[in-house]
Amino acid sequence: MNHGTSALDHPVDDDLTRPFPGASPYDTYVHASVLNTLQHPLTEAPDEMGFLVTTQVMELWFTLIVHEWRTAKVAFAKDDPAAAMDALTRSRRALTALNGAWAPIAALTPAQFNGFRAAFGRASGFQSAMYRHLEFLLGDKSAGLLRAHRGDPAVHEALGETYREPSLYDEVLAHLHRQGLPVPRHVLERDVTRPYTSDPGVVATWRHVYAGPQHHPHLALGELLTDIAELVTRWRFEHVLVVRRAMGGKAGSAGSAGLAWLERRAARPVFPELWEVRGDL
Template identity: 35%
Template sequence: MQIGEVTAEDQRSVERWMSEYLTRENRDLGRGGAVCPFVGPAREAGAIRTETLLAEPADGVEELVTYLRDRIRRFGDRPVPEGKEPLTALVILMQGLPRHRWRLLDTAQRRLKRETVEQGLMVGQFHPDCPEPAYWNPSFAVSRSPLPLVAIRHMAFHDILFLHADPVLFAEYQRRFGNRYESGKKVSREFRELYTRALRLPAPTGNSYIDYQSITLLHALHQPRTVHQAESSFYLAGQAKEILFSLVLGEVRAAQEGIVSDDLGRSSWHLRRATAGLRLLSEFWDLLSTLSPAEFHSFRNALGSASGLGSYKYRVLEFALGVASSSIAAAYEGVPGVETEVYRAMHDASLYDDALDLLVRLRLLSARDMWPDRDLPAVREAWASIYREETISSGLLGWAESLMDLAQAFGRWRWLHLLTVERIIGYKPGTGGTTGVEWLRHVASQHAFPELWEARSLLEGGDAGGCPSSLRSPQGPGTGTSRDQEWEQT
């Protein structure tokens, strides 16, 4: 990667985006005022600098992080008008990355956020597909720009919106702006509520293991409503499942990063661990199946309307797998922090989206097959062609089967949920207001990656161990070019 000259066309495009979008009100934002209250004053002060990064098409997250870390370190080098230092900003235009890699900027930003905040700075990513939601209206993807870019600026008072949920990030914010809250100065009700909530985050104990694993907080959060031991098992199993949802989600996102980086080996590795996490999650249904109907009913009233339907982390995982509808996100509207995460996942590409985009890049699908609506027969045939044309040692076939392992583990989780509920409560309504078993049976019948399952119907028997005839050269085996070799060449 190297610094390049900003073209006049790119500069005009960024200027238009700033003047016609960032500095103006937007009714979709959910509040009054400019989309970004920082940009207007910074432009007037002449404190925004723009540069271009010339990336290699194959550059991945590590290269992006390395470059951006260097620019963050050098951020204060450029002189600005006296008294305008807090308004200094650097806008970095990203050139050379193919569109499917623009989302690597999202990953790079997440990796750099903590170390950037510790320096009193903020780093944000923008691109045409950016999933970041607006805080006041999470259904609005606020960070979309005409070109992929990264912005670096000084931390501002309104950044409580982005820093309140992480103890380390909040500590840096408190160090710089805490006096404004604690001195009795006028602060908006929303900001004060976020600040007060952040103050309740656990303080370090001094024990490295306890602090690293947040053990004190974990045990403090074990608060069943009744004295029944059956509820304690139910309660702890639910909390453990929530943590494992985060584990699986993280591995799914890492698998997506591998696809976007055109590294199928890396993607398969993370799919393997995500699948193992789902298998572990399924074991909890065995534990919960040990609850008798009488034991469950001894504490069911204490649940009130609480239900697994309220698990936002599970819903985010469903979005990441591409199996949830956007209407589900509405259930979390108005829930601080949670609403933003759910809508971000809804705006973001799913694992299956990225998988199909890869098939387009491999010319197994055409872009016309994917837009504006998915051509289901074409997608099925694309998956089927992988199974017809690849050997069992093929990296492409192995990756497809890794997706299938994950889909099967997810389906097994859903069916075991159904069986467990049917065993314990029969056909009574669920605590969340659903029809219970009837609703779960409908959900369990919906596969992740449906066309990958359906492609099996298009296949016939063949040579399971050798090279398919379609890949054999007339001169004899071993002289043809497999799709794996083509992949290496591209």
């Protein structure tokens, strides 16, 4: 006797097999048919498709993270820490997924990478406008990297707005000041188009938070920001490792210094005072 099962044993709901009048509701909402046509390898190298998909998936995660950080910024400006913390928590989950997205290309050998590297010519990850939004929101502003996008007016203008606005961390500090914490006036009034650098007065502000009650909401905020800073730093260092493994210290595309440039960027601290204060406790 045949103890297997057949499709007849599990009838499909008629609603699932009824033809759609056009595109499926799923595709209308998700646009999967568009997403699945955006991969155009330029070589026959078997690893190029994975490189393209990995890069495109990361761009989508950048978009979500930027969205959540902007949501958090608005909430902090309105002194709505609950909404801000919710957005930051969502971004933490997205950052975790972003870091996992390296897996398909993390072990590329030089021969595998060289199989398609020449195909993308002068294209380089540092040209990603959405990643630049992410870095500007962290306070890592750069007039030069903004200027690089002048050839695309719409992209340049959108990125320019993020460049000229206070960063996520600027809004955090302004919120803490309005809550009565001793954030220095010169930090609150700083030129927000300049890269954020550590300030002893802000270290003292976070020391005040961390030395207080362990259940205080400002402490929870500090730890959530530290989680985000750690995940961003891990992504940067993972990028360094992927490049080091695939191409060593060779010059990067588009005239960048390649590995050396990435290493310098990876070493830049995110929310620096949250790391420095730990040595004072």
